[in-house]
Amino acid sequence: MGEMFAPFLVxxxxxxxxxxxxxDARTREIANWKNAVIALLALPWWWANGLAVWPDMAxxxxxxxxxxxxxxxxxxxxxxxGGDVKLIGALALWFPLQPLIWMxxxxxxxGGVLTLLMVAEKKLRSRSGMPLEIPYGVAIAxxxxxxxxxxxxxQFQ
Numbered sequence: 001m002g003e004m005f006a007p008f009l010v011x012x013x014x015x016x017x018x019x020x021x022x023x024d025a026r027t028r029e030i031a032n033w034k035n036a037v038i039a040l041l042a043l044p045w046w047w048a049n050g051l052a053v054w055p056d057m058a059x060x061x062x063x064x065x066x067x068x069x070x071x072x073x074x075x076x077x078x079x080x081x082g083g084d085v086k087l088i089g090a091l092a093l094w095f096p097l098q099p100l101i102w103m104x105x106x107x108x109x110x111g112g113v114l115t116l117l118m119v120a121e122k123k124l125r126s127r128s129g130m131p132l133e134i135p136y137g138v139a140i141a142x143x144x145x146x147x148x149x150x151x152x153x154x155q156f157q
Contacts, residue, residue, distance in 0.1 A: 002048035009045050010148060013038065013094070017141040020087060024137025030083030035090045042093035063100065064092035084136045091144055099147050106143035111136050 016038055020030045042060070051057050068089030074080040088107075092100055115134050122132055 002050065005044065006048040009041055009048060012041060014145060014148065017144055020083075021135075021138045021141030024083065024135040024141075028081065028133045028135055030081075030087055030137050032083075032086070035083065035086040038087070039090035039093055042090070045094055060093055060096075063097060064089055067092040067100070067104075080136060081133075084140060087137060087140050091140070095147070099150060102150070103143050103147040106146055107136075107139050110142050111139035114139050 016034055020034050023034075024030050046057055046060065051060070068085065071080060071085040071088050075082055075085045088104075091103065095103060111134065114136075118132060118134055122130075
């Protein structure tokens with residue numbers, strides 16, 4: 001029965017990611033409830049994919065805690081927003097290690113391109129007095145949506 005529920009979870013995650021990316025692009029914030037729902041949906045995702053409590057679920061939680069702590073450090077240094085950090089931590093609950101690393105690499109590349117585009121746009125519009133805030137949630141959402149399409153992650157295809 002879990003295999004039948006997995007596509008619903010992935011579609012729900014995709015909708016939440018698009019909503020988070022759009023919200024971040026518009027307001028430079030990601031609502032806490034979206035991050036909480038993404039994190040909580042990892043539990044039925046684990047069940048749908050047959051993860052054992054030990055060691056599988058424990059490993060997912062441990063890796064997510066490490067990822068969250070790393071990006072919380074970036075937040076503490078003023079390099080990332082809190083919503084972005086929470087979104088990355090919530091998504092780390094969903095992915096095995098290899099797809100998680102792939103998602104983080106893609107996120108960095110997409111975020112770099114987004115940053116370059118926003119810097120260029122700022123220079124063209126001569127808005128030097130305003131601080132540049134990058135909607136990194138867009139990069140996180142796009143990278144995750146790309147990785148969700150990977151067959152290594154989508155075992156039910």
